[in-house]
Amino acid sequence: MTTKILSVDDELDLELLLTQYFRRKIRKGEYEFFFAHNGIEALQKMLEHPDIDIVLSDINMPEMDGLTLLKKLNDRHNPALKVIMVSAYGEMSNIRTAMNNGAFDFAMKPIDLDDLQVTIDKAISEIAFVKQTQKEHGQLVDIKSDLALAAEIQLAILPQQFPPFDDLKSVIDAFASMKPAKDVGGDFYDIIRIDDDHIGFTIADVSGKGVPAAMFMAVSHTLLRLAGKKKTNPVDVITESNNVLAAESFDNMFVTLFYGVMDVRSGTVEYVNAGHNPPYILRSNGTLETITSSKNICLGVIEDYAYTSDTITLQKGDSIITFTDGVTEACSTTNDLFGETRLEALLPTLSGETAKGLVDKVLQAVHTHAEGAEQSDDITMLTIKRL
Numbered sequence: 001m002t003t004k005i006l007s008v009d010d011e012l013d014l015e016l017l018l019t020q021y022f023r024r025k026i027r028k029g030e031y032e033f034f035f036a037h038n039g040i041e042a043l044q045k046m047l048e049h050p051d052i053d054i055v056l057s058d059i060n061m062p063e064m065d066g067l068t069l070l071k072k073l074n075d076r077h078n079p080a081l082k083v084i085m086v087s088a089y090g091e092m093s094n095i096r097t098a099m100n101n102g103a104f105d106f107a108m109k110p111i112d113l114d115d116l117q118v119t120i121d122k123a124i125s126e127i128a129f130v131k132q133t134q135k136e137h138g139q140l141v142d143i144k145s146d147l148a149l150a151a152e153i154q155l156a157i158l159p160q161q162f163p164p165f166d167d168l169k170s171v172i173d174a175f176a177s178m179k180p181a182k183d184v185g186g187d188f189y190d191i192i193r194i195d196d197d198h199i200g201f202t203i204a205d206v207s208g209k210g211v212p213a214a215m216f217m218a219v220s221h222t223l224l225r226l227a228g229k230k231k232t233n234p235v236d237v238i239t240e241s242n243n244v245l246a247a248e249s250f251d252n253m254f255v256t257l258f259y260g261v262m263d264v265r266s267g268t269v270e271y272v273n274a275g276h277n278p279p280y281i282l283r284s285n286g287t288l289e290t291i292t293s294s295k296n297i298c299l300g301v302i303e304d305y306a307y308t309s310d311t312i313t314l315q316k317g318d319s320i321i322t323f324t325d326g327v328t329e330a331c332s333t334t335n336d337l338f339g340e341t342r343l344e345a346l347l348p349t350l351s352g353e354t355a356k357g358l359v360d361k362v363l364q365a366v367h368t369h370a371e372g373a374e375q376s377d378d379i380t381m382l383t384i385k386r387l
Helices: 013-021 023-027 039-048 066-074 089-100 113-156 210-230 234-248 339-350 355-370
Strands: 003-008 031-036 054-058 082-088 105-109 172-179 187-193 198-206 255-263 268-274 280-282 288-290 310-313 319-323 379-386
Touching: 003 013, 003 039, 003 113, 013 023, 013 031, 013 113, 023 031, 031 039, 039 054, 039 066, 054 066, 054 113, 066 082, 066 089, 082 089, 082 113, 089 105, 105 113, 113 210, 172 187, 172 198, 172 355, 187 210, 187 379, 198 210, 198 319, 198 379, 210 234, 210 255, 234 255, 234 268, 280 339, 288 339, 319 355, 339 355, 355 379
Parallel strands: 003 031, 003 054, 054 082, 082 105
Antiparallel strands: 172 379, 187 198, 198 255, 255 268, 268 310, 280 288, 280 319, 319 379
């Protein structure tokens, strides 16, 4: 690329000197020179050619001197523009002022053109670095914007209305929350309507973090929702989803999840726990029960794995509390995990809460425990309460 250089000097013979010395680079298109005789003319040239890279400016000039010009150029806040000041040897105080005010380098009169060449080359190298940095910064801004949009899309595909079904408001209460550790996350939850008497619900945690996990999350969520709308047997839903994920799995990614099908009239829940944290049952009297730990493997590991299901029953006033390990593994500034013990101590005190109140108070306790420590994992909860 051509380096554009503006020479600002009231000595007219400098124009001839520069064009003669750098004639080969000018002919090859490496350099392009512009000339002005004072600061005012220089600013006009900068308006006409805003892509000028280097300004070679004398200090002592009529109408507007070089130090004033330097200040005007600094006001543009363009780090890719480099100003080289030129002055007589006896004006070292002005050179020092110029350097303190942001000049890139200086040259002494009479100009040693070989030395000037070295200075220009150094400026070109610095300009290339700055422009590359600006380009990368622009790319990062674009990526950040894309990630923000992706986060909005990710949340949009998850249920946001609770309870999700108007005709079941007198039968069940539900609430969920997902807070990614990064811009986008790998956790997800869902509640789907299967038929008049059955709903399917799930909470899941994809391996990994960031964009790859978010993409795998979207695929997993879609597969489960499609299969869940067709089948009432949770084993069939999980088996179908697992076979697709295992066949198409990239980079050994997998997903742990708890998937249940609830008969909203009887409170019976048939579920498959595929390597996920065991949920809790909070009885209406404040008794807390832990669902048996999973003997199934995660989804996306082995095709045609024989998943098994279990059954629980929610009585009126009982809640099932599902969560990802971001809740129990939330870490304080002293590296102390929130842990199952704190969660199991807190939940019995919340038996009278709505589903939203229960989730909110657990997450508030997790937030208080973290004491401002950086969140290291996605934090997700889903609670369903039988009314």
